[in-house]
Amino acid sequence: MTRSERLVALRGMIDSAENIVIFTGAGVSTESGIPDFRSPGTGLWTKIKPVEFSEFVSSAETRKTSWERKFNGQDTMKNATPNRGHRAIAHLMDLGKASVVVTQNVDNLHQASGIADEKVLELHGNANFAKCLTCDERYELDDLEEQFRSEGEVQPCEICGGIIKTATISFGQALPQDVLMYAVYASEHCDLFIVVGSSLQVYPAASLPELAKRSGAQLAILNRDPTPLDVVADLVVNDEIGPTLGEVIGVN
Ligand code: ZN
DSSP, X not given: OOHHHHHHHHHHHHHHOSSEEEEEOGGGTGGGTOXXXXXXXXXXXXXXXXOBHHHHXXXXXXXXXXXXXXXXXXXXXXXXXXXXXXXXHHHHHHXXXXXXXXXXXXXXXXXXXXXXXXXXEETTEEEEEEEETTXXXXXXXXXXXXXXXXXXXXXXXXXXXXXXXXXXXXXXXXXXXXXXXXXXXXXXXXXXXXXXXXXXXXXXXXXXXXXXXXTTOEEEEEESSOOTTGGGOSEEEESOHHHHHHHHHTOO
């Protein structure tokens, strides 16, 4: 199939679907200037060692280093805005074609593109705010940054004394079970599952497209590079995300 035939095929799949689940990974956000942390060689994590959850909890020094990184210019997410890919996905949600977006991203850009919080299932949490690890109280990063700059550390939770951490899921930290269960349910009940910008290397997230396929949905994969699930997909498009999805869905 030529590129344009593949785009026509994707458009056809979207047109005939009634309940689409969109699954997104880092590839949808690289066009917003957010580096793909997990890309070998080019990813940020090959240069900066990621913080393990157990270290964050047990070491005040690790917490300090971690907040320093967050507040001292290494936060590429702070000023990022949604790109054409995010807008195309938001449009599918507006049309009622897609019911949820399951995402591996923590950048909040799906919500920033206009999708309601409860329709974005964040498997790896959200880096735009912080939470108490004990009582779940929400803290805003601007407030914590002010505190960090004046006191040299982020103080424990005002309510329960627990440790405060960005609301992301770190290495070694369990995925949020309620979010995962909702994502599993949505994958089992959709009629089209579209992977957008994920290399499908991280489990259990990457098992969702397989689950959708086994449950009878069609599977389309739009990613710059090939993925391990290409062999079972009904359609694979290896291309840039924003321009491709924008063209297929008719969004600029
Ligand atoms: Zn607390």
